[in-house]
Amino acid sequence: xxxxxxxxxxALENEGVDRIFxxxxxxxxxxxxxxxxxxxxxxxxxxxxxxxxxxxxxxRLTGRPGVCLATLGPGALNLSTGAAYAHLGAMxxxxxxxxxxxxxxxxxxxQIVDIVASMKPLTKMTRQIVSAAAIPATVRDAFRIAMExxxxxxxxxxxxxxxxxxxxxxxxxxxxxxxxxxxxxxxxDRVVEAILAAKRPLVMVGAAGNRPSLxxxxxxxxTRTRLPFFNTQMGKGAVTGGSNLYMGTAALSEGDYVHxxxxxxxxxxxxxxxxxxxPPFLMKSAGGPxxxxxxxxxxTVEEVYHPDIELIGDIGATVAALGERLExxxxxxxxxxxxxxxxxxxxxxxxxxxxxPVTPQRLVHDVRQVMPDDGIxxxxxxxxKIWFARNYRTHVANTLLLDNALATMGAGLPSAxxxxxxxPERRVMAVCGDGGFMMNSQEMETAVRRGLNLVxxxxxxxxxxxxxxxxxxxxxxxxGMSFGNPDFVRYAEAYGAKGSRVxxxxxxxxxxxxxxxxxxxxxxxxxxxxSENTRVLVxxxxxxxxxxxxx
Numbered sequence: 001x002x003x004x005x006x007x008x009x010x011a012l013e014n015e016g017v018d019r020i021f022x023x024x025x026x027x028x029x030x031x032x033x034x035x036x037x038x039x040x041x042x043x044x045x046x047x048x049x050x051x052x053x054x055x056x057x058x059x060r061l062t063g064r065p066g067v068c069l070a071t072l073g074p075g076a077l078n079l080s081t082g083a084a085y086a087h088l089g090a091m092x093x094x095x096x097x098x099x100x101x102x103x104x105x106x107x108x109x110x111q112i113v114d115i116v117a118s119m120k121p122l123t124k125m126t127r128q129i130v131s132a133a134a135i136p137a138t139v140r141d142a143f144r145i146a147m148e149x150x151x152x153x154x155x156x157x158x159x160x161x162x163x164x165x166x167x168x169x170x171x172x173x174x175x176x177x178x179x180x181x182x183x184x185x186x187x188x189d190r191v192v193e194a195i196l197a198a199k200r201p202l203v204m205v206g207a208a209g210n211r212p213s214l215x216x217x218x219x220x221x222x223t224r225t226r227l228p229f230f231n232t233q234m235g236k237g238a239v240t241g242g243s244n245l246y247m248g249t250a251a252l253s254e255g256d257y258v259h260x261x262x263x264x265x266x267x268x269x270x271x272x273x274x275x276x277x278x279p280p281f282l283m284k285s286a287g288g289p290x291x292x293x294x295x296x297x298x299x300t301v302e303e304v305y306h307p308d309i310e311l312i313g314d315i316g317a318t319v320a321a322l323g324e325r326l327e328x329x330x331x332x333x334x335x336x337x338x339x340x341x342x343x344x345x346x347x348x349x350x351x352x353x354x355x356x357p358v359t360p361q362r363l364v365h366d367v368r369q370v371m372p373d374d375g376i377x378x379x380x381x382x383x384x385k386i387w388f389a390r391n392y393r394t395h396v397a398n399t400l401l402l403d404n405a406l407a408t409m410g411a412g413l414p415s416a417x418x419x420x421x422x423x424p425e426r427r428v429m430a431v432c433g434d435g436g437f438m439m440n441s442q443e444m445e446t447a448v449r450r451g452l453n454l455v456x457x458x459x460x461x462x463x464x465x466x467x468x469x470x471x472x473x474x475x476x477x478x479x480g481m482s483f484g485n486p487d488f489v490r491y492a493e494a495y496g497a498k499g500s501r502v503x504x505x506x507x508x509x510x511x512x513x514x515x516x517x518x519x520x521x522x523x524x525x526x527x528x529x530x531s532e533n534t535r536v537l538v539x540x541x542x543x544x545x546x547x548x549x550x551x
Contacts, residue, residue, distance in 0.1 A: 004132030005030035005163040007170050009038045011139035014172045017067050021051035025071020027098025030163040046442040048075050052082020053414035059092035063212045065146040067094045073111035083122040083153045088276045088405035092151040101161035119155040126155040132167040140173040149296035183313030191311050192325045198267035200333045203227045207234035209272030215397040217316035224323040228336050230258050232280040233404035237394035248343050250280030251389035257343045265289045276405040279304045356505045357527035360387035370512045375427035376419045380412025382433035383466040410439030420452045430456045434485050435464045444495040447521045455515045459528040469533045492523035501525045
């Protein structure tokens with residue numbers, strides 16, 4: 001006889017799970033006891049939302065589902081934002097929640113919420129396990145669904161009486177590799193013909209092109225074809241190294257300097273574009289470049305994205321086949337490569353300006369200085385995200401983690417904690433606004449307790465800065481966006497972390513270097529001046545005359 005919770009934990013071990021993040025409750029106690037004697041490490045967080053962000057980031061960085069745990073009712077509901085984060089961001093994750101006994105109702109409706117129903121729009125699958133005998137098949141199915149394209153979260157509810165029940169002759173189901181279908185030769189030939197016929201082809205790498213398994217294939221594709229490329233925010237870093245073909249990142253939907261390359265192109269090869277992202281460019285119904293959609297799945301047709309040709313299949317195999325057919329057959333568009341230099345020069349303008357408080361351009365410049373190529377920067381959500389997307393050059397995949405899908409605040413610190421756990425040998429930095437940081441700042445205690453090496457940069461403008469900026473751009477008076485902050489240095493120290501405050505622009509790099517050198521968890525408070533948002537992202541871009549020659 002095997003207890004249901006023991007069988008459940010054994011099924012997780014069978015899937016290769018080595019960590020579970022969460023806040024257990026009364027209804028998880030059997031599972032918790034089974035975990036105590038297992039090979040799986042339980043990482044107790046201070047809030048379920050942070051546990052979900054950590055599990056999602058595990059999926060994002062490894063391609064294997066992270067697992068988070070919560071109790072019923074309020075605990076399970078606290079996972080909801082993390083579920084949506086993984087669902088829109090295509091991150092494989094398993095959410096496990098407890099529930100009261102389903103065979104009896106000794107506490108009536110106390111704390112009972114229909115979590116399976118509430119998770120339905122936020123997950124790929126949600127299921128209550130009603131029999132201990134069904135655990136092996138249900139867990140295997142959950143992991144398979146979470147990992148297959150398009151990846152995402154799966155929710156399993158395990159009632160306490162099912163977890164405590166005994167089951168006979170239950171066998172685990174072996175794990176097998178998931179193979180994606182490959183695009184057909186006829187479709188590949190049609191796309192090759194379209195690319196060869198174009199005068200100014202341009203590649204765009206989107207969120208689905210930034211899977212851990214695709215790094216080598218995409219990088220080799222660019223090297224073999226010598227096609228210039230740009231990326232969406234979540235496609236950033238998918239192509240490694242310095243190919244001198246990178247045109248920039250589409251941090252805005254239109255009007256930025258990288259859109260001069262889009263305007264010049266007569267064909268865009270969109271690899272892995274997922275329309276959950278804020279549009280990287282606005283596709284025209286007539287007169288704009290043709291678009292080829294290369295993806296695991298057919299395109300989601302939107303008003304701003306309606307491809308002319310689709311190439312569906314495993315992206316890695318697809319770009320490898322395209323690269324083989326195109327290598328040596330394309331001529332470089334010298335005009336596009338000259339435009340590249342002008343785009344990058346404009347984006348890097350004022351990167352070393354010595355104004356204080358620190359400007360966003362200087363912040364990105366100095367962070368790039370202290371981070372090695374394989375260092376990982378995890379962004380929360382705020383105005384600085386646009387600046388990092390535009391200005392921060394990545395040379396190794398998954399070294400700038402940002403969310404351009406749900407774009408939730410509060411995920412920066414937990415995602416950096418996960419990155420530090422997976423890569424303790426690498427420098428990891430969280431960059432958070434003061435608003436987003438305070439939404440999950442309690443996880444500083446978790447980071448200290450876990451002995452992580454992590455630098456947390458908190459940008460202090462005492463406001464919800466992005467919405468305040470948009471409020472001003474839309475002509476509304478400044479209202480309802482300002483707040484007070486704690487003394488961040490003392491706040492960090494209260495958790496057992498170290499704290500520093502930058503008081504001059506020339507101190508930023510030395511302070512960050514010292515924080516990394518000292519080890520442990522170190523918070524660095526940086527006053528930020530967001531006046532550049534209006535000067536660059538509104539006035540400069542609105543008033544410029546695009547330097548584009550499309551002839």
